[in-house]
Amino acid sequence: MLPKLQYISQGSTRVMHLxxxxxxxxxxxxxxxxxxxxxxxxxxxxxxHRTKTLCNAYDARLIINxxxxxxxxxxxxxxxxxxxxxxxxxAKKRLPGKLIGGTANTFExxxxxxxxxxxxxxxxxxxxxSTKEKLSPILGLEGYQSIIHxxxxxxxxxxxxxxxxxxLKDIASIINTGVYGIAVSGLITQSDQKETLVKEIxxxxxxx
Numbered sequence: 111m112l113p114k115l116q117y118i119s120q121g122s123t124r125v126m127h128l129x130x131x132x133x134x135x136x137x138x139x140x141x142x143x144x145x146x147x148x149x150x151x152x153x154x155x156x157x158x159h160r161t162k163t164l165c166n167a168y169d170a171r172l173i174i175n176x177x178x179x180x181x182x183x184x185x186x187x188x189x190x191x192x193x194x195x196x197x198x199x200x201a202k203k204r205l206p207g208k209l210i211g212g213t214a215n216t217f218e219x220x221x222x223x224x225x226x227x228x229x230x231x232x233x234x235x236x237x238x239x240s241t242k243e244k245l246s247p248i249l250g251l252e253g254y255q256s257i258i259h260x261x262x263x264x265x266x267x268x269x270x271x272x273x274x275x276x277x278l279k280d281i282a283s284i285i286n287t288g289v290y291g292i293a294v295s296g297l298i299t300q301s302d303q304k305e306t307l308v309k310e311i312x313x314x315x316x317x318x
Contacts, residue, residue: 112171112209112230113141114291114315115308116271117298120145124157130299131161135168137304138312143190143293145175158184173211178204190232193219198226211271215246217260224266232293233257235274236284239296249274251283258288281311285318 117134119142121127131142144161146154154177162184165172173188174181178201181189188209189201201210212228214220215235223231237248249257254272261270269290276284276294284292292315301307 112269112291113139115139115311116141116143116173116291116293118143118145118175118273118293118295119161120295120299124153124160127157128160128164132164133304134298134308135164135170137298138308139298140168140170141173142170143173143175144186145190151177151179154180155183158186162186173209181205181208188229191228198223198228215249217257220257220261220266220268220270221264224261224268228268230269230271230290232273233270233289234272234293236272236280237275239275251280251287254284254287254289262288278307278310281314282318285315291315 117139119127119131158180171187173190174186175190176195190211192213209229211230212223214231214233271291271293272284272289273293
């Protein structure tokens, strides 16, 4: 089973990405998504191998965002696909035995992802976030409640991670909707007490 807390990397340079990832790992995060937009395959590949080495040192799992070739090369644990990225069936053929996650913004997307048999769904955004371009419509708490309710009604059990501008004060309410976990970036990156924060987040995630 995947950890309920996922950290999505951010930074304007490779060094910043690595620094933030190592800080998150040092604070206790054990699921990292490497998300590098507008970068060459060569740079992405280099950073992925460095990140995989870090994750191995902390016994953490690595998700590569979008690039199946990079995921294959660095032997990541998982690949995360956006709605306009490679198809899930193609990714499964290319990465046998690896976890495949998929983005969703609506219940229709969720049904699509469940039909594709992804291993988890990244559902969002919860609120506005500056870390993603071309932001989908904001879901808010009511959006999660509605979608999770519909999932239960249709007997869909794929684990769902809430994502998008989540703050500490939001987590208990989000988890109480029935989502599996949360994916965050700025919340951890910008904290000056990361270890304390991660402990607090995990306590809420596993005891809400």
